[in-house]
Amino acid sequence: MxxxxxxxxxxxxxxxxxxxxxxxxxxxxxxxxxxxxxxxxxxxxxxxxxxxxxxxxxxxxxxxxxxxxxxxxxxxxxxxxxxxxxxxxxxxxxxxxxxxxxxxxxxxxxxxxxxxxxxxxxxxxxxxxxxxxxxxxxxxxxxxxxxxxxxxxxxxxxxxxxxxxxxxxxxxxxxxxxxxxxxxxxxxxxxxxxxxxxxxxxxxxxxxxxxxxxxxxxLETDVFAPGSQTDARQALGLPADKFIFLTGFMPSRKDLHKGGAYLLESLHLLKAQLGSRAGEAELVIFGNRDTENMPEFPFKTHFLGVINSDEKLAQCYNAADAFLIPSLEDNLPYTVMESLSCGTPVVAFTTGGISDMVQHEHNGYLAEYRSAGSFAAGMAWVWQHPSRAHVRQQARQTVMDKFSxxxxxxxxxxxxxxxxxxxxxxxxxxx
CATH class of the missing domain: 3.40.50.2000 (Glycogen Phosphorylase B;)
Structure with a gap:
């Protein structure tokens, strides 16, 4: 052997x-x-x-x-x-x-x-x-x-x-x-x-x-797999009737390449574009130990802290309508693959190996590099898509075909x- x-x-x-x-x-x-x-x-x-x-x-x-x-x-x-x-x-x-x-x-x-x-x-x-x-x-x-x-x-x-x-x-x-x-x-x-x-x-x-x-x-496609969005939100204590953006936002004190400032700017731009409908969207953040020094986000925000269980992390992806990753340089970030494997579309900058996973306007949105305006357009694309279920299916299929x-x-x-x-x-x- x-x-x-x-x-x-x-x-x-x-x-x-x-x-x-x-x-x-x-x-x-x-x-x-x-x-x-x-x-x-x-x-x-x-x-x-x-x-x-x-x-x-x-x-x-x-x-x-x-x-x-x-x-x-x-x-x-x-x-x-x-x-x-x-x-x-x-x-x-x-x-x-x-x-x-x-x-x-x-x-x-x-x-x-x-x-x-x-x-x-x-x-x-x-x-x-x-x-x-x-x-x-x-x-x-x-x-x-x-x-x-x-x-x-x-x-x-x-x-x-x-x-x-x-x-x-x-x-x-x-x-x-x-x-x-x-x-x-x-x-x-x-x-x-x-x-x-x-x-x-x-x-x-x-x-x-x-x-x-x-x-x-x-990755474990049996763990990171599509599931009931309703059940996932209920388990995490999230609202059932909101459009939920998920991110693993990290303040940029140590890792400038994570692009947190661009995410914050794009969220403000999106809120301005949505106008009176902005209240229909909420933000969920995982991965942060410290919530006291967070910036003020323009949408109602839920902090889930550090997730130590893959099963719970899969719940997070399943609860979301879109996953946001503003990285400025990354090889093949697992959060992108995990999200797609759960059937959740991804909005990201066109950088590193992300474009190997995210196919523009197919299973997510590839924003122009370092453009908060383009990133906000990506969030709006998922929000306005006429068939979100189809996008979710394509997200899952990408992983099964290439990364299983x-x-x-x-x-x-x-x-x-x-x-x-x-x-x-x-x-x-x-x-």
Whole structure:
């Protein structure tokens, strides 16, 4: 039986962690011996392995994660909120029994003091095929996870606009050089979950010569499935007679790329357009721990807080008439896929991998990038659509056709088998 080991920093914390666990579940359903091992384990799932054998090792890992983030402040410009990872710390993984026993090593998000370039290069000693799914841009930049308009990664990082002491030989250039040296030693196949990520990898100088496939992430289509809107609203305590917009709005203190300011502006524009009918719409927000420092929203707003259950999250999508995501840069955001899988249309900016999921005026609306007016037009499109039920059907069908567990697992298995059938030829291609 084919054995695959997935390496990720966390067990389901964040989009990459969820993608890793969902792919693992999909592969298990296809009788693949698949296992996840993480750098730091939050949960109690016995099926998920960890490199920490005792409480002391776990505390050490947590300490390095915190230390890296504290030290980073000395190098990053004040006010810059773009996520950035340095390569100071890391750990060897090649002696773990599950890594040694695997036929294929599948990397996911390996930052936060998990696997730095030296430890990535060390994987070469195992002589096993390596597959790496890129959940953000960090693997091919000098440290940033979100690039915006910066194109230094296409040549060589340096003069980084995020660093205090930007120069041709700054920390971003040093990290870029470390990655370049490691990647020259390690053969691996890149998996890009979206067209946008595929194009980014093709443009990245660090990725030249690396095999590249586009395979999307997957999700539990049996959990995120269409259900009764009436029942969902009743369970969540939401009004039955309102048009409900749902969002996972986050104040933009840390993640500027989430685009919260554009969402707020577009809601004000929509209210002005609706006039006397504005009272027929309400807003539902999930994901926020702090509601005291929220801006004043123009529609009556319900705060659901952090949702820790996929079943309850699916209820949220089913209760809504439209899901709003104003992200300015995203690979293949799970909230979009989850919403569509529940049959709820999505309004989003045309950016990142969102356009791989949202088809304009088919299962949602792709607004002009950074245009609050266009985003408001998208909300109005869903509001005014003559056949919302048809749009909901198309939303669900998109996920079943392109992102279901069966479809995505089969694509991964095919690549694993190809690598195992001709490992020598693949490695020679990297020499």
């Amino acid at each position: 084919l054995k695959v080991v997935h390496l990720n920093t966390y067990d389901g914390n964040g989009g990459a962690g969820r993608a890793c666990l969902r792919l693992n579940r999909a592969l298990l359903s296809q009788n693949i011996n698949s296992k996840v091992i993480v750098h730091y384990k939050f949960g109690n799932n016995a099926a998920i392995g960890t490199f920490n054998r005792n409480a002391l090792q776990k505390a050490w890992a947590a300490g390095l994660i915190v230390l890296e983030r504290l030290l980073a402040k000395a190098y990053l410009k004040p006010g810059k909120r773009t996520p950035f990872s340095f390569a100071w710390f890391g750990r060897s993984v090649i002696h773990h029994p599950d890594v040694k026993a695997a036929d294929v090593i599948h990397l996911h998000w390996v930052n936060h003091s998990f696997m730095n370039p030296a430890h990535l290069a060390e994987l070469t000693k195992l002589g096993k095929p390596v597959v790496w799914t890129f959940h953000d841009s960090n693997a091919f930049t000098g440290g940033c996870h979100v690039r915006y308009t910066c194109r230094h990664f296409e040549q060589q990082c340096g003069n980084c606009p995020l660093l205090k002491n930007e120069s041709p030989n700054d920390e971003s250039n040093q990290i870029w050089q470390q990655k370049d040296q490691a990647y020259r030693q390690l053969p691996f196949t890149v998996i890009a979950p979206s067209t946008w990520m595929q194009q980014s990898v093709q443009a990245a100088s660090l990725m030249r010569g690396k095999p590249l496939l586009q395979i999307p992430n997957t 567990e069966t479809v995505v697992a089969a694509q991964h298995i095919q690549r694993y088998q190809q690598l195992l059938a001709a490992p020598a030829a693949i490695q020679e291609a990297h020499v």
